[in-house]
Amino acid sequence: MILQQTRVEQGRSYWERFLQELPTVEDLAAASDTQIKGLWSGLGYYRRADLLHRGAKQIARTGWPQGTKEWLEVPGIGPYTAAALASIVDGEVVPALDGNAFRVYSRLADWSEPIETSRSKAFIYSLALNFVHPKRPGDFNQAVMDLAQALCTPKKPKCNECPVQELCAARSAGSAELRPVKTRTLKVTEQDLHFAVPRRGHQFGLVQRPLGGIWSGLYTLPELATVPPGFTPQVLDHRLSHRKLRVHFYPEFEGSSEPEIWLTREEWSKRGMPQAFVHWLTEFPYI
DNA sequence: AAGACGTGGAG
DNA sequence: TCTCCAAGTCT
Structure with missing residues (x-):
């Protein structure tokens, strides 16, 4: 699950840390929410951390699944x-x-229809099913992904070196680089976020983000619904997959409601800290 | 079905 | 600085 939408090289160190601290599915199931969030911190798509935890609990309870279904x-x-x-x-x-x-x-197959549709997915599935090696399906699937990574790359595929170039319709048609056809374009919207900075010595006052939204379930500074008048913010640009954030921090403004917890920077980091806040603390160092 | 949901690297 | 993409899933 670490590797979902994440490059192997990006996920490897996280995987190693997970395995070192929580080597079995029972360990994972019994771990605290905050430990898992801390281990996941920096990986993104934070709801995956909760799903991983829930999945581990389910498997610890019911035993290992068998088969796709x-x-x-x-x-x-x-x-x-x-x-x-x-x-x-x-x-x-x-x-x-x-x-x-x-x-x-x-x-x-030199498939020219948009790849996102259920029709295309069904076609590719049935095509692929014919190719999967009946004795070594796992190795075969690994090999396809390795082929894609090494040779059948999105841009400038190395068709000359490809072991299955004779079978490839796009290769003969000269359309390899045009496949797959993607029509869905995600729109990136801009958004301003404002955060109070409650402080007690070396501690920050934090609240837990709502589940499901941006930085789901992580602790951050309290978000302000409106701009506090008369305060000068520290401003940071941060990009998410679908959003360009302009994040405003108000170091002089503690906010109007009481934070849920007070943590030092290190404690906060161990519970999971969104990268925008990591960058903020790097750019505007606090004690 | 289409949009929400992070981050880092490559070009 | 910008775009595209990466071992996708959930709603």
């Missing part, structure tokens, strides 16, 4: 992860279709 019942595990696990762990003959695999197969 059962894996799909685990929170945080969708079609791709379920198929990857079922093929690798259980030897089930199913294609694991992540972004890499969709690229490979859409080129193989």
Whole structure:
């Protein structure tokens, strides 16, 4: 789940830390919410941390799933992860279709329809199902993703070195770089955020973010609904996948409501700190 | 079905 | 600085 929408190189150190601190699914299930958030801190898509926790609790209670259908019942595990696990762990003959695999197969068939539709997904699935090695489905799925990463890249694919170039329709048509066709464009909206800075010595006053939104469930400074008049903010630009944030911090303004907890910077960091706040503390150092 | 949801690296 | 993308899932 760490690797969902995350490069292997970006997730590796997080995976190692998780395994070192919480080596078994029972450890993961029994861990505190704050420990898991702390281990996840910096990875993004923070709801995944909760889903991982819930999934571990479910597995600790019911035992390990077997096969795609059962894996799909685990929170945080969708079609791709379920198929990857079922093929690798259980030897089930199913294609694991992540972004890499969709690229490979859409080129193989020179599929020109938008890849986002359920029709395209169904087509690619049935195509891929014909190719999955019946004896080594897990290794085969791994190999497809490795092929995508090494040769069948989004731009400038190395078709000359590709072991299946003879089979590839896009290669013959010269359209490899045009596949897969993506039509969905995510719109990036701009948003201003304002935060009070309650202080007690070395401690910051924090509140927990609502579940589901930005930085779901993490502790941050109290967000202000309106700009406090007469105070000069420290301003930081921060980009999310779907939003350009202009974040305003008011070091002179403590806010009007009592924070839920008071933490030092280190304690805060251990519970999970959004990168925008990491950058803020770097750019405007506090004691 | 389409939008919400982080972050870092590459070009 | 900007765009695109990365081992997607949930609602």
